[in-house]
């Protein structure tokens with residue numbers, strides 16, 4: 001297993017590539033943003049909005065946002081409604097698990113703060129239970145059914161509401177190292193290259209699941225998709241998870257402070273709405289050799305908010321409860337850094 005020389009992301013992350021200098025594709029993409037003319041991109045964004053603004057007549061929705069209620073959703077809705085003066089309708093997919101207090105507050109807040117209607121999908125619980133178990137046991141992907149709906153439901157709804165301009169946040173494959181190497185505003189290809197690619201129907205049927213249960217998990221027809229023009233906001237404006245969090249907080253977004261100190265996480269503001277959903281991120285460690293803390297420390301390094309050394313310490317402390325090493329500053333003595341139950345760190349050193 002190799003680690004990126006800049007951000008410490010391992011090469012076991014799906015889709016990531018390393019160059020001759022041992023630097024990952026996500027770091028190289030982030031660096032290449034310096035060469036982007038963001039003023040020109042913003043003008044492109046204005047032209048794109050101008051094309052659709054008011055398209056369904058006075059009072060009609062003219063764009064849509066796929067929202068979770070999270071920090072990025074807040075940022076996207078703020079940008080479209082308050083900066084670009086569009087009239088967005090919001091589409092959300094719930095996961096049927098108990099929500100955190102912050103998650104309940106945030107979904108309500110995004111509607112109240114920006115004055116938006118949310119059309120929410122509560123997936124078929126019977127099918128969710130059957131498919132969660134099957135996909136957990138077979139692929140280690142318990143949340144496939146909900147993940148898939150997060151991709152497909154907004155497309156179906158955008159077709160029904162005649163809002164071709166459907167907003168997604170970031171191009172995950174491009175920003176964090178994946179298969180997408182050429183950047184484009186269009187999110188049309190997302191459904192085929194995302195984390196929840198379609199499964200053959202025979203994989204889904206059986207155990208009580210019938211074709212009637214699955215129509216929303218299918219991609220809309222080619223004819224319907226041809227009418228849509230979905231986009232990634234991260235193409236038009238510089239995307240930064242931490243800055244989005246700051247803007248969201250200024251508009252009433254709640255993080256997990258005072259509610260829950262999550263293990264294996266370097267932040268308390270990403271994917272915070274549901275506890276059970278975190279099984280997905282916990283499974284990254286056995287599958288890919290890194291957990292959610294590495295995703296964030298890698299971003300913090302790219303944003304210039306953390307050094308590589310600080311990140312390694314955090315990763316090791318967050319992704320394990322203790323970390324044994326040879327202390328080079330102490331003649332190679334054996335030492336253990338461990339996490340105290342009060343949240344601090346302890347160090348036990350052997351006498352060299």
Ligand SMILES: [Zn+2]
Nearest residue numbers: 004007024027
């Ligand atoms: Zn990297």
